[in-house]
Amino acid sequence: MIIQTKYLGEVEISEEQILHFPKGVLGFENHYDFVILDIFENHHFKILQSLKHPEIAFFIINPWDFFKDYEVDIPDEELAKIDILPNKENNFALFNIVTLGQIFKESTANLLAPIIINLNNKKGKQFILNDQNYTTKHKLFPQGTGE
Amino acid sequence: MTKTTPQNISFSPKGQVNKMLILNRKIGESIILDDNIEIKILEVQDGRVKIGIEAPRHVSVLRKEIYEAVIEENRKSLEGDIELLKLFEKE
Numbered sequence: 001m002i003i004q005t006k007y008l009g010e011v012e013i014s015e016e017q018i019l020h021f022p023k024g025v026l027g028f029e030n031h032y033d034f035v036i037l038d039i040f041e042n043h044h045f046k047i048l049q050s051l052k053h054p055e056i057a058f059f060i061i062n063p064w065d066f067f068k069d070y071e072v073d074i075p076d077e078e079l080a081k082i083d084i085l086p087n088k089e090n091n092f093a094l095f096n097i098v099t100l101g102q103i104f105k106e107s108t109a110n111l112l113a114p115i116i117i118n119l120n121n122k123k124g125k126q127f128i129l130n131d132q133n134y135t136t137k138h139k140l141f142p143q144g145t146g147e
Numbered sequence: 148m149t150k151t152t153p154q155n156i157s158f159s160p161k162g163q164v165n166k167m168l169i170l171n172r173k174i175g176e177s178i179i180l181d182d183n184i185e186i187k188i189l190e191v192q193d194g195r196v197k198i199g200i201e202a203p204r205h206v207s208v209l210r211k212e213i214y215e216a217v218i219e220e221n222r223k224s225l226e227g228d229i230e231l232l233k234l235f236e237k238e
Contacts, residue, residue: 007229027218041233059227077205099220100227104235110224113217128209128217136220 005049006057008037018051019117021124022082026113031056034124045098048115060095061109066140072114074127082116082123091119098140108137 005011017035024031025048033051044065050056063070072094076086084090094116101107111134117124170178177187183203190197200208 025221026214027221039229039232042235045232056225058221058224059229059232075204077203078207080205097221097224098227099224100231104231107231110217110220112213113220126217126221128207128213136216 003035003049003051004054005037005047006054007039007047011037011049013037016122019122019124021126023125025058025115025126026128028056036060046095048095048097059098059100060115061098061140063094063096063109063111063114066109067111067138070111071131071133072129073131074116074129078127079116082118082125083121084116084118093117093119099137105141107140109140110136111138112136 001015002010002012013035019034019036021032021034023029025034028050031050031053034048035051037047037049039045039047044061046060048058048060079085084092094114096109096111096114098107098109111129112131113126113128113136115124115126172178172188174188174191177185179185184206185199185201187199187201188196189199202208
């Protein structure tokens with residue numbers, strides 16, 4: 001199927017790519033279906049695009065590309081909301097939303113609220129960590145890098 | 148005896164009416180939500196209230212300002228310009 005996207009114009013996707021967020025993304029509770037799109041020119045970033053609303057699209061990263069020491073601790077009971085269960089073979093992906101700055105090197109990642117996708121059933125959810133080490137704004141490029 | 152007063156009727160953007168239930172509690176008294184969540188007033192001092200919450204593990208408990216910070220950051224992240232990403236490929 002062909003979908004309208006915010007940044008990449010019309011893009012053809014397959015049904016298997018569609019991710020379902022039963023509770024939406026925080027602040028966007030009515031947006032349930034998303035796809036992840038590659039950015040041809042920059043493979044460190046991807047786009048989490050709403051299927052039905054082209055204007056809703058988030059830039060995302062694999063946090064460990066930028067923050068090697070990032071630690072995520074989410075209670076089993078929370079993960080169970082997207083059917084990630086202990087004692088089960090789970091297959092999941094984790095990423096964080098990025099807010100691009102006016103200048104690229106001022107861009108930040110929201111390490112407080114990672115998004116996890118259960119790749120077995122394509123369910124996703126944004127979690128809020130109970131960890132005082134993390135905030136919604138961590139510079140992708142601490143001073144002196146990324147120029 | 149707990150008195151309940153439906154006050155603070157506010158209209159959300161969708162036009163629904165949200166009624167806030169207001170209860171008076173003393174130190175050491177509790178409120179039970181949905182049979183298995185207990186919210187207890189532990190201490191009141193200088194305008195600060197210490198609250199104890201006992202809830203099943205699947206119930207997420209968050210300070211509202213943290214929740215709001217995440218929502219605000221999500222909204223803000225929509226303003227990004229993809230041209231920046233095309234220009235700057237990270238090493």
